[in-house]
Amino acid sequence: MQKKRILLGHGSGGKLSHDLIDGLFARYFDNDLLRQQSDSAVFKLGAENVAFTTDSFVVDPLFFPGGNIGKLAVAGTVNDLAVSGAIPKYLSAGFIIEEGFPLDDLEQIVKTMAEEAANAGVLIVTGDTKVVDKGKCDKLFINTSGVGELTSDRLAIGSGNKIEVGDKLIINGGIGEHGMAIMSARNDLKISTSVQSDCACLNGLISDVFSVSTSIKFMRDATRGGLGTIVSELVKNKDFGIQVDEEKLVQDEGVRGMCELLGFDPLYVANEGKVLMVVGGHDAQKVLEKMQKHPLGKKAAIIGEITQTNPGMAWLKTVIGGKRIIEMLSGQQLPRIC
Amino acid sequence: MQKKRILLGHGSGGKLSHDLIDGLFARYFDNDLLRQQSDSAVFKLGAENVAFTTDSFVVDPLFFPGGNIGKLAVAGTVNDLAVSGAIPKYLSAGFIIEEGFPLDDLEQIVKTMAEEAANAGVLIVTGDTKVVDKGKCDKLFINTSGVGELTSDRLAIGSGNKIEVGDKLIINGGIGEHGMAIMSARNDLKISTSVQSDCACLNGLISDVFSVSTSIKFMRDATRGGLGTIVSELVKNKDFGIQVDEEKLVQDEGVRGMCELLGFDPLYVANEGKVLMVVGGHDAQKVLEKMQKHPLGKKAAIIGEITQTNPGMAWLKTVIGGKRIIEMLSGQQLPRIC
Numbered sequence: 310m311q312k313k314r315i316l317l318g319h320g321s322g323g324k325l326s327h328d329l330i331d332g333l334f335a336r337y338f339d340n341d342l343l344r345q346q347s348d349s350a351v352f353k354l355g356a357e358n359v360a361f362t363t364d365s366f367v368v369d370p371l372f373f374p375g376g377n378i379g380k381l382a383v384a385g386t387v388n389d390l391a392v393s394g395a396i397p398k399y400l401s402a403g404f405i406i407e408e409g410f411p412l413d414d415l416e417q418i419v420k421t422m423a424e425e426a427a428n429a430g431v432l433i434v435t436g437d438t439k440v441v442d443k444g445k446c447d448k449l450f451i452n453t454s455g456v457g458e459l460t461s462d463r464l465a466i467g468s469g470n471k472i473e474v475g476d477k478l479i480i481n482g483g484i485g486e487h488g489m490a491i492m493s494a495r496n497d498l499k500i501s502t503s504v505q506s507d508c509a510c511l512n513g514l515i516s517d518v519f520s521v522s523t524s525i526k527f528m529r530d531a532t533r534g535g536l537g538t539i540v541s542e543l544v545k546n547k548d549f550g551i552q553v554d555e556e557k558l559v560q561d562e563g564v565r566g567m568c569e570l571l572g573f574d575p576l577y578v579a580n581e582g583k584v585l586m587v588v589g590g591h592d593a594q595k596v597l598e599k600m601q602k603h604p605l606g607k608k609a610a611i612i613g614e615i616t617q618t619n620p621g622m623a624w625l626k627t628v629i630g631g632k633r634i635i636e637m638l639s640g641q642q643l644p645r646i647c
Numbered sequence: 648m649q650k651k652r653i654l655l656g657h658g659s660g661g662k663l664s665h666d667l668i669d670g671l672f673a674r675y676f677d678n679d680l681l682r683q684q685s686d687s688a689v690f691k692l693g694a695e696n697v698a699f700t701t702d703s704f705v706v707d708p709l710f711f712p713g714g715n716i717g718k719l720a721v722a723g724t725v726n727d728l729a730v731s732g733a734i735p736k737y738l739s740a741g742f743i744i745e746e747g748f749p750l751d752d753l754e755q756i757v758k759t760m761a762e763e764a765a766n767a768g769v770l771i772v773t774g775d776t777k778v779v780d781k782g783k784c785d786k787l788f789i790n791t792s793g794v795g796e797l798t799s800d801r802l803a804i805g806s807g808n809k810i811e812v813g814d815k816l817i818i819n820g821g822i823g824e825h826g827m828a829i830m831s832a833r834n835d836l837k838i839s840t841s842v843q844s845d846c847a848c849l850n851g852l853i854s855d856v857f858s859v860s861t862s863i864k865f866m867r868d869a870t871r872g873g874l875g876t877i878v879s880e881l882v883k884n885k886d887f888g889i890q891v892d893e894e895k896l897v898q899d900e901g902v903r904g905m906c907e908l909l910g911f912d913p914l915y916v917a918n919e920g921k922v923l924m925v926v927g928g929h930d931a932q933k934v935l936e937k938m939q940k941h942p943l944g945k946k947a948a949i950i951g952e953i954t955q956t957n958p959g960m961a962w963l964k965t966v967i968g969g970k971r972i973i974e975m976l977s978g979q980q981l982p983r984i985c
Contacts (some may be wrong), residue, residue, distance in 0.1 A: 313750040320744070320778030332775055333754060333792045337761040338740070342772040350772035355695040362791055363739035367784075399690060401701035403790050404677070405743075406658070412651040416671060423675035428739075434680040434688035436672055439705045440658030440786075441983060447783040450776075452741050454701055454792035458692055564947060623801055645779060 313348060320571035322533030323577075323638030325560055340625040347467030348529060349393035351459060356628045358459035359396035362386060365452040369645040371418065373494035375486075375506030378451055379418035381581060384510045385435075386453040387533065391512040392528040394463030394545050400426060403437040403452040410448055418449070429510035431455070462523075470563055471526040471589070475548050477593035477613040478632065479586045481514060482507065482608040483559035484536050489567045491646045504563040509582035514603045521599045524589030531583045534638050537576035539585055539612075540623040541637045550619035553635065557612040576625070577638050579646045661915075661976030662872030680899035682958035685805030686867060687731035689797060696797035698733035699725060703790040705981040708726065709756065711832035713844030714790055716868075719919060719985060721763040721771075722848045723870065724791040729850040730866040730922055731762045738764060741775040741790035746788055756787070767848035769793070802860075807925070809864040812883070812887050815931035816951040819852060819944040820875050826916035827905045829984045841902040845921035852941045859937045862927030869921045871985055872976050875914035878924050878951075878961040879975045888957035891973065893965045895950040895962030915976050917984045925953065 318325035335343060342350045349362035366382045376384075383400065390397040402422065427431050465471055490506035502570065511530065519525060529539050536558075540551045560568075561576060568575045582605060588596045593611055600606035614628075623635040656663035673681060680688045687700035706722045721738065738905040740760065746754065764771050803809055828844035849868065857863060867877050874896075878889045898906075898913060906913045920943060926934045931949055938944030951964075961973040 315744050315746060315748040315750060315753065315778055317746050317778050317780065320776055326776060329776060330774075333750075333757055334740075334776075337754075337757045337759075338764070338770065338771040338774070340770045342737075342770060343774075350737065350739075352772065353693060354697060354736070354794070357693040357695050359692060359697070359794070361737055361739060361743045361792075361794055363790065365741040365743050365776045365790055367779050373743070398678075398692070399688065399699055401688075401699060401792050402672075403701045403792075405703050405705060405788055408655050410652060411652040412653060412671075414674075415653065419671055419675045423677075432678045432680060433676040434690065434950050435680065435700050436668075436676070436681075437702045438658055438664060438667060439670075439703050439983075439985075440653055440655050441657065441705050441785060445707075445785040446788070447779060450743055450777075450784070450788065452701065452703055452790035452792075454699075454739050454741075456692070456697070456699055456788075456794060477936075552674075558923060586972050594746040605707050635894075647777075 317644045321638060322328060322538055329365040339467060339556060345468060347393055347396060348389040348578045349466065349467060349565050351393060358461060358464060360393045360457040360459055362389040363454040365450060366449050366647055367645050368449060368614045368647050369447060369618055370494050371449055372507055374490045374504060376508040377418055377421055378449060379410045379422035380425050380508050382451040382453045383414035383422050383435045384508050384593040385647065386455040387429045387431060387510040387512055388530040389599060390455050390457035391515045392530050395457030397429060397431045397455055397512050399456045400431050400433045401435045401454045402433050405446055407448050408443045423526040425510060426469060429512055444608040466528060469527040469543055472615055474615050474617045475590045476526055476587045477590055477611050478611060478613040479593060480610050481584055481590055481595055483561045484580055484583065485564045485575035485578035486561055487581040488646050489564045490645055492567060504561060504567065506603050507580055509605050510583060511605060514600065514605045515584065517603050518596050519598055522592040522596050524592045525586055528584055530558035531580045531585055533579050535579055537635050538638050542633050544621050546621065548620045550616040551613060551623040552616050553613035553625050555625050557610050559608045559610055576635065590613045597637050655982045659976060660876055683806060686727040687733060687805060689731060689805065696799060697800060698731045698795040698797055700727040701792040702727060703788060704985055705983050706985050708832050709787055712828045712842060714846040715756055715759055716787060717760035718846050718889055719761050719790040720752050720791045721760050722846050722919060723769045723985065724793040725850055726868040728793050728795035729853045730868050733797045734793030735767060735769045735793055735795045735850050737794045738769050738771045739773045739792045743777045743779060743784055743788040745786050746778055746781045761850060767850055768937055768977040775955055788901035796877045804866060805818060807865045807881055810925050810953055812955045814849050814864055814948050814953040815928055817926055817931060817935055817947060817949050818912050819922055819938050820946040821899045822918055822921065823902045823906060823913035823916035824899055825919040826981055826984050827902045830905060834935050839841060842899065842905060845918055845920035846926050847943050849943060850900040850914045852943045853939065855924065855941050856934050856937055860926065860930040860934050862930045863924055864927065865925040866922055869918045869923055871917055873915040873917055874923060875973050879973050880938060882959050882961045883966045884959065886958045888954040889951060889961040890904050891963050892947050893963050895948050897946045914973065
């Protein structure tokens with residue numbers, strides 16, 4: 310019998326990733342906190358509610374329009390904390406570097422990390438460096454882990470348990486920008502020059518929104534697997550459905566063009582500066598307006614709602630009036646985008 | 648002019664590692680917590696003292712006598728927390744996996760991590776998986792980060808600021824076992840069959856010692872760079888010296904043989920289950936006896952002391968009565984041992 314092996318799709322954030330997590334990691338590491346499978350684990354230390362998260366970054370290439378692996382590594386972990394409702398505070402940084410990697414490039418990446426951390430108001434407080442022989446890793450991988458503080462009113466944000474029929478889905482701008490920026494950097498396509506990664510720390514925008522609304526029911530950053538993966542995860546085994554209105558989805562012209570040309574479905578293309586919020590219907594307009602005042606939310610839009618119909622299903626109401634089920638991504642659409 | 652590039656020595660834990668940390672990471676990420684350069688960053692969240700640390704593991708081979716990369720990844724981070732005086736509580740686990748890696752091997756490693764975490768009383772609560780194309784990493788890298796709790800009486804343990812002349816150096820057993828176990832696994836040397844890695848979680852042993860003594864002044868686990876690197880770091884810019892008594896250093900026969908044969912200095916060979924403690928002179932015997940009662944401290948020994956003479960220097964009193972300065976490791980003795 311042939312040995313079962315790891316496929317690229319196991320790192321896609323889609324169905325194979327879930328199979329690996331459920332079948333292996335969750336099975337052996339089993340505990341209540343891990344079982345939440347949210348962006349951050351949330352636990353008590355003494356009287357404090359603490360959020361804790363980790364992410365490894367293997368993006369290829371290291372430098373891309375709109376950022377580099379360092380910016381991604383800080384923003385990714387800051388965002389995982391922020392969408393769990395926490396105030397991000399402290400980060401770690403672990404570097405795995407290929408022998409022969411240019412020190413100038415490393416310096417530029419470290420400088421970007423420092424700037425991004427300062428902008429987000431977090432401190433990088435502990436680190437680790439490993440060097441492997443030439444050919445044993447691809448230039449540079451970075452792990453960032455992060456710790457944040459939660460107030461008790463935000464405890465259930467990550468779980469989605471507060472979601473109710475009639476809640477609205479709001480996203481802070483266009484989809485697919487990060488994935489297509491990586492694609493353009495990788496292939497040097499001429500059409501792609503205008504597309505920039507949306508990579509950014511969202512804790513400021515999220516904090517603004519909390520200042521005007523007490524009915525934020527759920528947040529998640531739409532990274533690997535894109536918006537499509539979040540909504541399909543969110544309805545799994547739930548007694549509500551999700552309708553996403555295609556007409557309301559913002560798409561940069563360059564992203565749209567690249568997706569059409571290359572055959573990508575933008576719903577599944579990665580973002581690195583987009584948060585999907587589920588907000589009580591009565592507060593949706595207020596949240597939208599607050600978001601639109603933030604530099605990272607100018608193109609924010611209400612893109613859909615929580616429905617009583619079709620429980621356990623997410624579907625796209627297409628521009629031409631049809632309906633398409635949004636399934637979990639199977640296989641790997643675009644490897645190493647983060 | 649030729650570009651400056653990363654060398655294997657930058658990951659050795661010795662002089663080049665320090666140069667990279669001081670000249671790059673500490674310079675850009677600069678903050679009070681990072682400046683402590685201890686095994687864990689220690690900060691307050693609300694009223695709680697929290698320790699936070701990270702480590703990436705790139706050991707080659709993945710399986711070795713006495714353990715595997717998973718055991719190492721859990722023990723390494725548990726120990727970094729424990730030597731800072733913290734009670735290790737929660738770990739993250741980030742996997743970077745090469746496409747094609749056998750699922751059976753991954754399962755064995757994950758199983759070991761779960762067992763080791765259970766033994767140490769910590770929970771793995773959050774994780775991340777990335778898969779890179781075949782040839783873009785060497786089988787499997789694991790990052791673990793960890794969070795622990797500190798009582799206020801243990802706050803200054805990591806800094807070494809409490810150390811005084813007359814304090815004793817105690818280690819919980821023989822040196823060089825992990826490094827030589829890796830070496831034997833790598834080269835399939837026949838002489839090496841008896842050498843096992845000492846890889847183990849030390850939080851239980853450390854907790855035992857704290858139960859009998861209030862004069863533990865400093866602890867560090869002697870990993871990359873070995874015992875020699877710790878003592879040479881510890882005296883840097885200090886007004887005391889350190890004498891290590893070669894006669895008191897325990898060495899497994901197999902380790903001694905391999906070091907002689909292969910030309911390694913055991914002082915700089917990695918351990919993964921050894922903690923060096925600096926303990927007030929009056930408590931040293933009590934601490935030693937307590938350690939010796941623990942399964943991981945049977946061969947514990949008082950191996951040296953803090954001296955008024957030769958401030959800023961660490962030296963080895965050799966078996967034949969000579970003196971040798973213990974300098975920081977320059978270059979790379981043995982890559983990818985952790």
